[in-house]
Amino acid sequence: MDERPPQGGGRRRVNVYMIAGGLLLFPPYGVMGAVAYSRSRRLAGIDHLESQTQALKARDRSLAAMGIGAAILVILLIVAIFTLNDFAVARGYFDFEVIREALPSMTRAFLRLNVSLAIVSELIVIPWSIAIALARGSKSKAVAPIRLMVLMYGDLFRGIPALLTLLIVGYGIPRSGIPVLSKISPFWAMVIALTLVYGAYVSEVIRSGISSIPRGQLLAARAIGLTEYQAARYVVLPQAIRVVTPALLGWFVVLIKDTSLVSVLGLLDAVNIARIGVVNYASLTPLVAAALLFLIATVPLTRLTDMLLARTQARMQGQ
Structure with missing residues (x-):
């Protein structure tokens, strides 16, 4: 058994914010990140190596969720700009x-x-x-x-x-x-x-x-x-x-x-x-x-x- 101190409060808060952002922007990946983070916390005082592995997975999946979600939001914003006012912008730029x-x-x-x-x-x-x-x-x-x-x-x-x-x-x-x-x-x-x-x-x-x-x-x-x-x-x-x-x-x-x-x-x-x-x-x-x-x-x-x-x-x- 490898017992080491758990992550510091500052890093823990950053992880929580990242998971929250992932859940908000792209829930499918955000949920996967939250599950990995939960496993990391449970294993913190039992198996340090596996805890760190799960923490890295949580971070990567949360970042992926935030990236995918941000891309989707940008695409939706562009679509909204071009379709508002009876497609006036689309007609003005793409006739x-x-x-x-x-x-x-x-x-x-x-x-x-x-x-x-x-x-x-x-x-x-x-x-x-x-x-x-x-x-x-x-x-x-x-x-x-x-x-x-x-x-x-x-x-x-x-x-x-x-x-x-x-x-x-x-x-x-x-x-x-x-x-x-x-x-x-x-x-x-x-x-x-x-x-x-x-x-x-x-x-x-x-x-x-x-x-x-x-x-x-x-x-x-x-x-x-x-x-x-x-x-x-x-x-x-x-x-x-x-x-x-x-x-x-x-x-x-x-x-x-x-x-x-x-x-x-x-x-x-x-x-x-x-x-x-x-x-x-x-x-x-x-x-x-x-x-x-x-x-x-x-x-x-x-x-x-x-x-x-x-x-x-x-x-x-x-x-």
Whole structure:
């Protein structure tokens, strides 16, 4: 027989509150938690190990009951919101006739502008960020002025909201009078703005990946005759990019969503088409349709990011 002091009063009160919450929110699981807690109390002075086991079961079942109950309440609340006032909210946000009419033009705008802008910007952001990361991480005194410049660049564009950068570049470049640049299209002005913003963030991600590679690998590459540039290109960077691929995908998801900011410049992307649809159809459904387009583009990438992150963590733990 294993006799130990029973649980403290504070923990006992917490258990009672949890069981009460479970019984209130989802009685089937709440009852199971209450039964397990009762067994735990009966065994407290007889079999400590079994008492603790029953206490853990009571806690887990009570938490499950509270979670299920809370989820049911949220679902009921959403249903109530959409069905009140003769389904006024449902008709305002989910008019399927409006979706059927507005979705084709919004999809074309989404693919032509939002997706294209995200892909082109990403193709420029990656090499730009690699160059920034290498310059920032270099220890050579010869590149000290460049290192200071890229440090200031990172602080500047991480500190300014992306929307302000898009407005400054989108309105400023055409009015600058600079040859060639002043005549570029709004699309490429937005590419420049997004590259400047995301280069500041992604370069830090790549720099962290470079820092995670053991320095011994760089020294070994130099020992076999590779230059510092060759060692970085063929040894360090491939491993660093593989390490930070999940983070890069995460930033690409954010980039896709931030292409909606170009709507403030009047470009006919999916968001602006949706805003026009709100006026034409006197319904908020086009905005919901635009949100669905972004979800279709970003959710699979988010799940892929999670999968790659789990695989990377498993590989690192295996080492």
